[in-house]
Amino acid sequence: MGKRKLVVIGNGMAGARAVEEVLARGGAGLFDITMFGDEPYGNYNRILLSNVLNGSQDPADIVMNPLDWYRDNGIALHAGSPVTDIDRSAKTVRSEAGIHVPYDYLLVATGSRAFVPPVEGLTGPGGKLRDGVFAFRTLDDCDGIVAEARKSRQAAVIGGGLLGLEAARGLINHGCQVHVIHIGKHLMEQQLDAPAGAMLKAAMEAMGIQVHLQKSTSAVLGDERGIAGLAFKDGTSVECDLVVVSAGIRPNAEIGMRCGLTVERAIVVDNHMRSVDDPGIYVVGECAQHRGRVYGLVAPLWDQAKVFADHVTGRNRDAAYHGSKLATKLKVMGVEVAAMGITEPTEERDEVVQFTEPKRGTYKKLIVRDGRLVGGILMGDISKAAYLMQAFDRDSPLPDERLSLLFDLGAPAEKVTLTEMPAEAQVCNCNGVTKAAVGACVSGGARTASAVMKATRAGMGCGSCKGLVNELVDFYCGGEAEEDPSIHYYVPGVPLATQDLIEAIVANGLKSVSSVFRVLAGGKEDPGSKPGLANLLSTIWKGEYEDERDARFINDRMHGNIQKDGTFSVVPEMPGGVCTPDELKRIADVAVKYNVPLVKLTGGQRIDLVGVPRDDLPGVWKDLGMPAGHAWGKSYRTCKSCIGTDYCRFGLGDSMALAARIENRFRGIDSPGKLKLATAGCPRNCSEAYVKDVGAVAIGDGKWEIYVGGAAGAHIRKGDLLCVVGSHDEAMKVMGRFMQYYRETAKWKERTYSYVERIGVDKLRSIVVDDSEGIGERLDKAMQESIDAYRDPWLEGQNPATPNQFTSLVPAEG
Amino acid sequence: MADRFTLGPLTGLPAGEGRTFKLGDRRVAVFRTRDGGVYATQATCPHRSGPLADGMLGGHALVCPLHDWMFDLKTGSSLNGACGIKTYAARVEPDGTVTVEVDDGEEVMAPPDVGAQHGATGNVATGAAAE
Numbered sequence: 013m014g015k016r017k018l019v020v021i022g023n024g025m026a027g028a029r030a031v032e033e034v035l036a037r038g039g040a041g042l043f044d045i046t047m048f049g050d051e052p053y054g055n056y057n058r059i060l061l062s063n064v065l066n067g068s069q070d071p072a073d074i075v076m077n078p079l080d081w082y083r084d085n086g087i088a089l090h091a092g093s094p095v096t097d098i099d100r101s102a103k104t105v106r107s108e109a110g111i112h113v114p115y116d117y118l119l120v121a122t123g124s125r126a127f128v129p130p131v132e133g134l135t136g137p138g139g140k141l142r143d144g145v146f147a148f149r150t151l152d153d154c155d156g157i158v159a160e161a162r163k164s165r166q167a168a169v170i171g172g173g174l175l176g177l178e179a180a181r182g183l184i185n186h187g188c189q190v191h192v193i194h195i196g197k198h199l200m201e202q203q204l205d206a207p208a209g210a211m212l213k214a215a216m217e218a219m220g221i222q223v224h225l226q227k228s229t230s231a232v233l234g235d236e237r238g239i240a241g242l243a244f245k246d247g248t249s250v251e252c253d254l255v256v257v258s259a260g261i262r263p264n265a266e267i268g269m270r271c272g273l274t275v276e277r278a279i280v281v282d283n284h285m286r287s288v289d290d291p292g293i294y295v296v297g298e299c300a301q302h303r304g305r306v307y308g309l310v311a312p313l314w315d316q317a318k319v320f321a322d323h324v325t326g327r328n329r330d331a332a333y334h335g336s337k338l339a340t341k342l343k344v345m346g347v348e349v350a351a352m353g354i355t356e357p358t359e360e361r362d363e364v365v366q367f368t369e370p371k372r373g374t375y376k377k378l379i380v381r382d383g384r385l386v387g388g389i390l391m392g393d394i395s396k397a398a399y400l401m402q403a404f405d406r407d408s409p410l411p412d413e414r415l416s417l418l419f420d421l422g423a424p425a426e427k428v429t430l431t432e433m434p435a436e437a438q439v440c441n442c443n444g445v446t447k448a449a450v451g452a453c454v455s456g457g458a459r460t461a462s463a464v465m466k467a468t469r470a471g472m473g474c475g476s477c478k479g480l481v482n483e484l485v486d487f488y489c490g491g492e493a494e495e496d497p498s499i500h501y502y503v504p505g506v507p508l509a510t511q512d513l514i515e516a517i518v519a520n521g522l523k524s525v526s527s528v529f530r531v532l533a534g535g536k537e538d539p540g541s542k543p544g545l546a547n548l549l550s551t552i553w554k555g556e557y558e559d560e561r562d563a564r565f566i567n568d569r570m571h572g573n574i575q576k577d578g579t580f581s582v583v584p585e586m587p588g589g590v591c592t593p594d595e596l597k598r599i600a601d602v603a604v605k606y607n608v609p610l611v612k613l614t615g616g617q618r619i620d621l622v623g624v625p626r627d628d629l630p631g632v633w634k635d636l637g638m639p640a641g642h643a644w645g646k647s648y649r650t651c652k653s654c655i656g657t658d659y660c661r662f663g664l665g666d667s668m669a670l671a672a673r674i675e676n677r678f679r680g681i682d683s684p685g686k687l688k689l690a691t692a693g694c695p696r697n698c699s700e701a702y703v704k705d706v707g708a709v710a711i712g713d714g715k716w717e718i719y720v721g722g723a724a725g726a727h728i729r730k731g732d733l734l735c736v737v738g739s740h741d742e743a744m745k746v747m748g749r750f751m752q753y754y755r756e757t758a759k760w761k762e763r764t765y766s767y768v769e770r771i772g773v774d775k776l777r778s779i780v781v782d783d784s785e786g787i788g789e790r791l792d793k794a795m796q797e798s799i800d801a802y803r804d805p806w807l808e809g810q811n812p813a814t815p816n817q818f819t820s821l822v823p824a825e826g
Numbered sequence: 827m828a829d830r831f832t833l834g835p836l837t838g839l840p841a842g843e844g845r846t847f848k849l850g851d852r853r854v855a856v857f858r859t860r861d862g863g864v865y866a867t868q869a870t871c872p873h874r875s876g877p878l879a880d881g882m883l884g885g886h887a888l889v890c891p892l893h894d895w896m897f898d899l900k901t902g903s904s905l906n907g908a909c910g911i912k913t914y915a916a917r918v919e920p921d922g923t924v925t926v927e928v929d930d931g932e933e934v935m936a937p938p939d940v941g942a943q944h945g946a947t948g949n950v951a952t953g954a955a956a957e
Contacts, residue, residue, distance in 0.1 A: 467906060526842075536885070539881075539883060539884030539885075539888075539896075541884075542882055561842075562860070562882075565882065566882075815840060816838065820846065824831040824832065824848065824849050824850075825831075
């Protein structure tokens with residue numbers, strides 16, 4: 013079958029992006045692609061036009077696809093050649109220059125143009141803007157404004173929205189006085205409420221921009237020699253010799269109307285981004301109207317382009333667009349504004365969290381509905397913007413502690429903003445990656461945080477800087493970093509989420525890591541994904557798992573923790589932190605016999621013999637005669653405890669006995685991240701049970717509170733109260749169910765503190781405690797099977813699994 | 827000058843794993859990939875001297891167990907870092923034994939200012955602090 017013909021009208025951000033998405037899905041093999049564009053350029057990032065206007069970026073910097081890109085991808089580009097007609101019955105389009113092209117599929121991505129309000133003297137003959145008046149929409153507009161601003165004394169911007177303010181700020185840099193004329197009661201009323209608008213006005217005025225509110229422009233004053241000023245309906249006026257119009261946009265939908273498509277505010281599309289009238293015509297971007305809405309921001313367009321590409325290439329015929337939630341940032345130097353969703357509460361149950369400090373220009377307002385963020389305004393300090401925008405976009409549950417939504421409690425005082433951060437500042441301390449290195453990687457073509465992390469290793473050490481790396485990548489991408497789909501996968505190397513992966517593994521009977529790569533990843537082995545798959549397979553198949561040793565990280569091959577000099581640490585098990593004097597003596601004897609360089613207590617109440625060469629491991633394990641303490645893997649690690657009721661004068665519950673039961677039951681159980689537990693005999697919490705993956709706290713009368721998702725490592729979080737139980741037996745049961753559900757549904761290396769936040773404790777409670785899905789018994793059974801399949805890995809010392817497993821240096825034969 | 831060493835039968839090397847051998851004066855990491863190939867490289871990572879034979883293999887990519895520096899086993903070139911590693915010629919002889927030719931070319935060491943400087947410890951890459 014020959015290739016189909018895909019014709020794209022519009023070479024702006026939407027059109028070019030849609031084609032990129034098509035190419036990414038193998039579209040070059042399916043389609044001959046022809047593109048038409050009004051402007052005589054390749055394709056550029058329109059949202060960075062304000063940077064071109066203020067002089068911080070060259071036009072060349074904002075080009076996304078230069079003309080070479082079209083040639084290299086075999087795309088026929090007709091730039092500077094607007095399409096005038098679509099003939100739907102003949103399936104052809106015709107351009108102003110007379111080019112006539114047939115199509116099988118047509119994509120309309122004609123975008124929008126600046127709205128020019130009906131003001132006397134704004135336009136000249138032929139409806140064109142008169143000399144000295146500019147829209148702020150294209151590179152040519154930008155060039156014109158800059159040239160004119162250099163010789164102007166006073167400039168007026170009509171429109172106090174996002175773009176108008178960015179234009180006003182840019183004009184200041186060219187040395188003219190700037191007025192912003194706004195018809196509304198406050199600036200940016202789409203995104204801000206009245207107090208925030210007032211503070212924004214004060215901030216703009218502090219920069220020397222005069223803001224005129226509630227002014228409706230009636231006429232442009234002046235004659236053929238030039239512009240003299242603007243007159244307003246209330247009889248007042250301002251002087252100016254340059255006018256920039258930024259009063260909104262109008263979709264370019266005429267072409268749809270002319271060929272008989274349904275057009276309301278824009279061309280009406282279905283959930284596949286297809287015209288409701290013609291299955292061969294798709295529409296994306298600002299010229300599309302979906303479920304009554306027309307979007308003028310860039311994020312929705314990315315989503316639409318993906319749906320279009322999935323659908324037209326047949327990659328996913330069910331791909332559907334469900335609308336977007338709008339969040340935005342103002343790119344004006346010196347004024348930090350981030351806004352999302354609604355600006356005022358609209359329902360009675362809406363909860364408003366607010367903080368105002370007018371003197372410093374700080375304003376924070378969040379609107380919370382049913383524990384989810386539905387609106388937010390941040391001004392002045394937007395350090396929490398990244399987190400809040402993500403929570404808003406994904407509709408994720410917010411922490412009960414609302415204060416932490418607005419402030420970094422207990423964090424270093426002033427977080428340096430990304431712009432101010434010096435280029436040589438180290439972002440990732442583990443791998444020595446600087447801000448400049450992240451920037452260089454983004455300009456080298458990396459568009460996702462994970463691509464940057466892979467290339468620079470930033471964030472790949474302890475991981476505590478990942479948030480900052482994400483923010484920086486977004487910063488360098490001009491706020492348009494792409495999301496890497498692999499963040500939803502269980503491991504990056506196999507494109508499936510945890511539950512889908514488990515289903516595929518079971519359905520195909522895959523019992524080894526190499527077979528998973530062969531069947532589910534096209535044979536491509538990703539070394540970083542191997543340990544995660546090994547872990548999951550052992551969870552699924554228990555004793556039937558086919559254990560390929562090369563799929564394990566070295567710690568899991570040596571059953572100890574690798575140290576910086578290649579030696580290992582040996583940590584014997586001590587349930588609840590308890591051992592006998594005889595065991596203590598044996599540990600000391602082993603340390604003396606093997607000349608162990610460091611004996612150290614761990615944070616988990618165990619004794620660590622650090623610096624054991626691998627050749628000594630079998631001997632050390634044998635002489636200790638104690639089971640492994642599992643201080644190395646992604647698995648159940650330890651259960652810390654206080655002394656509970658035995659000797660403590662405050663103890664309310666027997667924490668030591670519970671900890672010992674937990675340790676003896678769950679030892680060595682694999683899990684997506686390490687599991688650190690604790691039991692505390694009373695709410696004084698001496699064993700820090702509130703900040704463990706799973707913690708049990710005695711509250712008297714035999715009752716225990718069970719907490720999940722706590723952490724006190726690189727990340728600090730108090731666990732969420734899952735439930736209260738009435739006995740050790742009940743505690744064991746609910747803990748086991750929680751851990752099993754976590755093992756089956758978390759992503760590889762996803763610790764419980766992010767897992768519990770992602771799933772939400774309410775949902776976990778309903779599944780694990782209330783058994784709302786009826787899977788409780790199955791979870792118990794699966795956990796029991798894993799426990800039954802457990803074998804102390806240290807026994808391997810006497811019976812190595814692979815040749816030379818415990819030999820550090822193998823001699824040659826001859 | 828190059829010396830050829832016999833390492834013994836291929837079965838002495840587990841599939842997908844590496845071992846460190848003492849070949850003359852040198853320590854050499856020898857790997858058997860899952861597709862049956864045998865490769866030899868310098869024994870330690872140029873970054874912080876991590877034991878490369880303990881690394882993860884995926885296809886022909888080798889990941890150092892200490893800080894995830896990644897190398898191509900075939901060429902020694904770096905897949906994510908500042909510098910590559912030295913490789914040696916390794917092969918499986920018709921009788922099934924593995925031989926490695928050790929030449930006296932320089933092993934690669936990274937300049938001290940490359941990579942981890944602050945706070946990096948032996949196990950950050952695995953997040954496997956002892957507890």
